[in-house]
Amino acid sequence: MKLGTGREPKELRPRIIGLGVAFVLGLLVLAVNLYRLMVVRFEEFHALSIDNQFKDVRVRAPRGLVRDRRGEVLADARPSLDVFITPAFCQRCADEVIPKLQTILGWDEEQRRKVTQQLRDAHGPKRYQPQLVQIDLKREEFDVLLAHQYLLPGVELEPVPHRNYRAGATLAHVLGYMNEVTQEELTRLNGDSQAERPPYAMGDYIGRRGVERSFEDVLRGNDGWVKQVVNARGEVMRDAAGNVLQGDEQPPKAGKNVILSIDARLQAEAERAFPGTAGAVVALETKTGFVLAMVSRPSFDPNEMTGRVSPQRLAQLNKDPLQPMVFRAGAEHYHPGSTFKVVSLLAALQSGAFTPQTPVTCNGGYTLGSRRWRCHKESGHGVVQAQRALQVSCDTYFWRVADVLGIDPIANVGKALGLGSITNLAVVGEVPGVMPDTAYHDRVTPGGYQKGMALNTAIGQGDVNVTPLQLAVVYSAIANGGAVYQPQVVSRVETPEGKVLETFGPKLVRQVEMTAEQHQLLVSALVSVVNEPGGTATRSRLKDVVMAGKTGTAQVARLGAVRLKTQQMDYWERDHAWFAAFAPAEDPEITVVVLNEHGGHGGSDAAPTAAAVVKKYFELKQADGVAFGPGYVPPSAPEAPRVPAPVPDLPLHESPETGVASVPAAPPVVAASGTATDPVQPGNVGAAPVKVPPSAGAGGGAPAAAAPAPVQAPPPGIGEGAPAGGTAAPSQGALMPAPAPVKAAPDGSPGGQASAPEAPPGVPPAAAPRPAVAPGPAGDPRPAEAGGP
Numbered sequence: 056m057k058l059g060t061g062r063e064p065k066e067l068r069p070r071i072i073g074l075g076v077a078f079v080l081g082l083l084v085l086a087v088n089l090y091r092l093m094v095v096r097f098e099e100f101h102a103l104s105i106d107n108q109f110k111d112v113r114v115r116a117p118r119g120l121v122r123d124r125r126g127e128v129l130a131d132a133r134p135s136l137d138v139f140i141t142p143a144f145c146q147r148c149a150d151e152v153i154p155k156l157q158t159i160l161g162w163d164e165e166q167r168r169k170v171t172q173q174l175r176d177a178h179g180p181k182r183y184q185p186q187l188v189q190i191d192l193k194r195e196e197f198d199v200l201l202a203h204q205y206l207l208p209g210v211e212l213e214p215v216p217h218r219n220y221r222a223g224a225t226l227a228h229v230l231g232y233m234n235e236v237t238q239e240e241l242t243r244l245n246g247d248s249q250a251e252r253p254p255y256a257m258g259d260y261i262g263r264r265g266v267e268r269s270f271e272d273v274l275r276g277n278d279g280w281v282k283q284v285v286n287a288r289g290e291v292m293r294d295a296a297g298n299v300l301q302g303d304e305q306p307p308k309a310g311k312n313v314i315l316s317i318d319a320r321l322q323a324e325a326e327r328a329f330p331g332t333a334g335a336v337v338a339l340e341t342k343t344g345f346v347l348a349m350v351s352r353p354s355f356d357p358n359e360m361t362g363r364v365s366p367q368r369l370a371q372l373n374k375d376p377l378q379p380m381v382f383r384a385g386a387e388h389y390h391p392g393s394t395f396k397v398v399s400l401l402a403a404l405q406s407g408a409f410t411p412q413t414p415v416t417c418n419g420g421y422t423l424g425s426r427r428w429r430c431h432k433e434s435g436h437g438v439v440q441a442q443r444a445l446q447v448s449c450d451t452y453f454w455r456v457a458d459v460l461g462i463d464p465i466a467n468v469g470k471a472l473g474l475g476s477i478t479n480l481a482v483v484g485e486v487p488g489v490m491p492d493t494a495y496h497d498r499v500t501p502g503g504y505q506k507g508m509a510l511n512t513a514i515g516q517g518d519v520n521v522t523p524l525q526l527a528v529v530y531s532a533i534a535n536g537g538a539v540y541q542p543q544v545v546s547r548v549e550t551p552e553g554k555v556l557e558t559f560g561p562k563l564v565r566q567v568e569m570t571a572e573q574h575q576l577l578v579s580a581l582v583s584v585v586n587e588p589g590g591t592a593t594r595s596r597l598k599d600v601v602m603a604g605k606t607g608t609a610q611v612a613r614l615g616a617v618r619l620k621t622q623q624m625d626y627w628e629r630d631h632a633w634f635a636a637f638a639p640a641e642d643p644e645i646t647v648v649v650l651n652e653h654g655g656h657g658g659s660d661a662a663p664t665a666a667a668v669v670k671k672y673f674e675l676k677q678a679d680g681v682a683f684g685p686g687y688v689p690p691s692a693p694e695a696p697r698v699p700a701p702v703p704d705l706p707l708h709e710s711p712e713t714g715v716a717s718v719p720a721a722p723p724v725v726a727a728s729g730t731a732t733d734p735v736q737p738g739n740v741g742a743a744p745v746k747v748p749p750s751a752g753a754g755g756g757a758p759a760a761a762a763p764a765p766v767q768a769p770p771p772g773i774g775e776g777a778p779a780g781g782t783a784a785p786s787q788g789a790l791m792p793a794p795a796p797v798k799a800a801p802d803g804s805p806g807g808q809a810s811a812p813e814a815p816p817g818v819p820p821a822a823a824p825r826p827a828v829a830p831g832p833a834g835d836p837r838p839a840e841a842g843g844p
Contacts, residue, residue: 112280112281113184113185113278113280114278114279114280114281114304114305114307115215115216115307116277116278116279116307116309116310117132117216117276117307117309117310118132118218118275118310119273119274119275119309119310119313119551120312120551121230121267121312121313122312122313122314123314123315123322124315124316124546125320126314127319129221129222129226129319130218130219130220130221130266131218131219132216132217132219133216133217134215135190135191135192135214135215136197136212136215137213137214138160138188138190138192138211139186139187139188139210140152140170140174140185140186140210141185141211142174142177142181142183142186143182143183143209144208144209145174145208146209148174149171149175152208152210153167153170153174154167156189156207156210159196159200159203160189160196170188173188173257185211185213186258187257190215190217190362191217191362192212217260217361218232218267218361220232220356220361222319223357223358224354224355224356224357225322225323225326225354226322226349227265227351227354228351228354228384228483229265229317229346229349230266230267231263231264231265231266231269231357231482232262232264232265232267232357233267234261234360234363234364235259235260235363236255236257240261241255241256244261252278252280260361262274262275263360264483265482265483266313266315266482268482269482270313270482270548274311274313275310276307276309276310277307277308279304279306279308280304280305281305282304310551311549311550311551312548312549312551312553313545314545314548314549315346315544316340316345316346316347316544316545317347317349318347318348320675321338321347321668321671321675322350324667324671325348325350325664326350328668329350329649329651330651330663331352331632331650331651331654331660332352332353332377332652333377333383334350334352334649334652334654335350335351335383335387335523335648335649335650336348336350336523336647336648336649336664336665336668337384337524337526337527337647337648338645338647338668339527339528339542339645339646340644341531341534341535341637341643342535342538342561342644343540343561344531344540344541344543344562345542345544346542346544347645347672348668349544350384351381353375353378353379354379355379355380382483383523383652384483384522385478385480385483385522385524386485387522388488388489388521388525389520389523389609389631389650390609391515391521391526391607391609391633392516392609392633393591393607394515394526394530394606394633394648395513395514395515395607396514396605397445397530398468398472398474398529399456399457399512399514400441400445400453400577402456402460402465402467403441403456403459403460404441404573404576405464405568405569405573406459406460408459408460409441409456409459410441411440411442411576412440413440413441415438415440415444415451415455416437416438417432417436417437417438417439417449417450417451417452418451419432419433419434419435419451420433420435421450421451421454421510423510424506426507428450428451428454430449430450430451431448431450432449435451436449436452439452441576441580442579442580442583443580443589445577445580445584446580446583446584446587446589446591447589447590447591448584448605448606450514453513454510454513457509457512458510461506462496462508462509463492463493465509465512465513466490466491466492466512467492468567469490469519470490471539471567472528472532472533473528473532473539473564474490474519474521474525474529475488475489476488478541478542479542480543480544481544485524486522488520488521488522488525489518489520490519491508491517491518491519495518496508515609516609516610523649524542524648526635526648527542527635527646527647527648528542529635530605530635530636530637530646531637531643531646532567533577533578533581533637534578534637534643534646535643536569537566537567537568537569537574538563538566538567539564539565540561540562541563541564543559545559547559578603578640581603581605581640582601582640584603584604584605584606585603585604585636586601586602592604592606592634592636592658594658594662594663595634595665595666596666597638597669599673600669600673601641602636602638602639602665602666602669603637603638603640604634604635604637604662604665605634605635606634606661606662607631607632607657607661608630608632608655608656608657609630609633610630627653628653629653629655630653630654630655630656631652631653632649632650632651632654632659632661633650634649634657634658634661634662634665635647635648635665636648636662636665636666636669638672644672645672647665647669649661649662649664649665
């Protein structure tokens with residue numbers, strides 16, 4: 056290299072050229088990217104830059120109302136102050152903001168971790184959407200947060216409508232409740248939608264159980280959105296007049312209203328008149344199947360369950376031995392006791408082996424083989440015929456029916472009337488109950504079917520189990536001449552303005568075979584139970600309305616040699632008290648079934664409730680007629696035509712292989728003596744039956760205690776509890792132990808087995824966890840003694 060020549064050495068030229076090429080290429084790449092960003096993707100980034108100035112605010116749609124048949128609001132909305140955090144605007148959220156909220160709102164560490172994780176999981180557009188972290192602020196909490204909001208960037212306080220159940224625990228099982236949607240439900244409900252605004256988001260509430268769950272799509276509206284102008288800290292910007300600056304908006308669309316067939320006034324009367332600690336009341340329209348009132352006790356407050364209920368409260372509800380979360384009207388089954396005798400009597404009449412005039416002598420019991428069943432009236436009822444047998448609830452008569460027919464003809468009639476299968480009420484989970492027959496016992500009972508099991512079944516004991524709702528369907532069918540209707544609780548759907556969108560009509564399941572003479576006999580006998588001397592419910596007869604009904608007292612434990620009064624027995628060992636009725640007998644409009652669980656006797660502890668409900672129904676009908684004009688009927692579905700739905704008919708009966716049309720000769724214990732009642736003549740439906748000699752006595756059916764049937768699990772997804780049960784071992788007479796009852800979790804999913812802590816308020820001091828049912832004598836497939844009518 057020579058100094059002063061001004062030329063680069065040859066060895067540097069390649070380096071300089073390479074550096075120049077790299078520089079030019081870099082400029083070229085930068086130019087291409089600038090062109091792509093500023094020209095090709097201009098619209099995209101322009102939209103993003105504008106979006107950074109706005110915050111999407113969700114405008115929640117009003118949820119539809121739930122009303123009774125007259126329009127009285129049962130479920131609406133109430134204002135609730137909730138706390139939201141927008142992750143994109145929450146500066147130093149985990150280190151400063153959340154700890155401050157924890158201090159002010161009293162969060163525990165679990166709640167703090169949950170909120171922190173919820174905000175961390177918000178990605179993409181969700182970072183600009185408010186996340187719900189606290190509901191139902193107390194007034195003092197709201198004041199403190201409002202005073203310190205300048206220290207809580209990204210935290211907002213918003214009034215949000217929350218569900219309000221005006222009647223509290225009344226109708227809780229029917230209406231259901233709401234709580235927060237789960238992540239799994241979000242995935243299912245939103246599907247594969249990647250939309251910026253999916254229909255459901257974390258923090259939303261969804262219906263649980265009852266009408267809220269079944270009509271979620273109807274009650275839930277479509278949320279709206281509005282874009283509000285915000286600064287870099289997420290604070291809403293306002294104009295000079297103080298109005299919030301906002302961009303595009305989409306108004307919400309309110310949900311539809313659901314109108315129930317229930318009359319809130321009649322419901323209140325049923326709640327008032329029912330004296331039981333636990334049990335159910337069901338009132339149906341006899342000719343349509345629509346529910347007029349439905350009580351399940353004990354109940355729960357859906358307002359308490361709607362929202363974020365504490366784990367402590369959930370544990371308290373699940374461990375309550377009275378199981379308040381169980382829907383007793385349809386999700387718990389019981390021995391029906393003597394209320395089942397209408398099924399046995401109809402089977403006897405349909406078989407041809409018994410006529411209305413066929414006499415059976417009751418001398419206080421019935422002997423089959425080496426065993427003797429004791430009637431509830433130890434001195435006997437004398438000679439009884441069909442009507443008198445049902446009036447005084449003579450066990451011996453129905454044991455004779457079972458001895459002649461066997462179990463299958465009785466079971467066939469019970470199944471045709473709807474026993475052994477769910478009623479499809481739809482809005483609330485049900486158990487099917489048990490209608491045992493020969494095949495059932497051969498399948499589940501060690502040793503298979505034995506004749507004594509038919510005797511137990513004929514009086515509503517043994518393995519036969521029904522729900523109060525099923526029994527109401529049965530008595531409605533008896534009252535209306537054999538039409539089995541599907542019970543329904545929703546009559547129509549309306550817009551918020553009151554325009555009817557959908558009306559639900561009666562659903563006829565099947566027409567049960569029943570002659571006019573058989574129908575007349577059953578109705579007349581049930582009328583005599585309430586209105587004639589010797590009937591087991593005469594103390595509950597009404598002055599202005601002819602009510603027909605049947606008492607029942609179902610044992611849950613084996614009686615000893617000495618009969619104890621109800622008050623002398625442990626609560627869990629007391630009999631279940633039943634009463635099933637319809638009125639007016641000559642043209643039935645309402646059917647009422649009352650179950651007073653561990654209540655005592657049907658005539659004294661269940662019948663008065665049914666009478667009060669029937670009386671109130673006709674008082675309301677008269678009052679409505681005065682207010683709105685004669686013949687006024689609240690809007691409801693019309694009576695269904697008697698055209699059976701496409702449901703396979705069940706065989707009604709099988710002729711017994713007796714070879715004769717009348718009852719065969721009875722064993723020595725059923726020798727004829729005394730005076731029989733006169734036969735029922737055609738055409739006197741609802742008329743008072745003929746008088747009987749005083750020697751016939753009064754009384755009622757005597758259910759024999761036996762183990763409940765095995766637990767029937769509710770349908771998948773229902774989540775309702777089911778009762779415990781067991782099966783009778785015919786060869787030994789002992790009862791197989793039953794599994795523990797299945798508890799239902801408050802969110803509708805099946806829970807685990809519940810322990811039995813101390814009884815809650817309202818249970819007698821002697822109450823304790825339900826004991827196993829005591830076995831009968833060795834070799835006897837039933838306990839040695841029957842209960843009361």
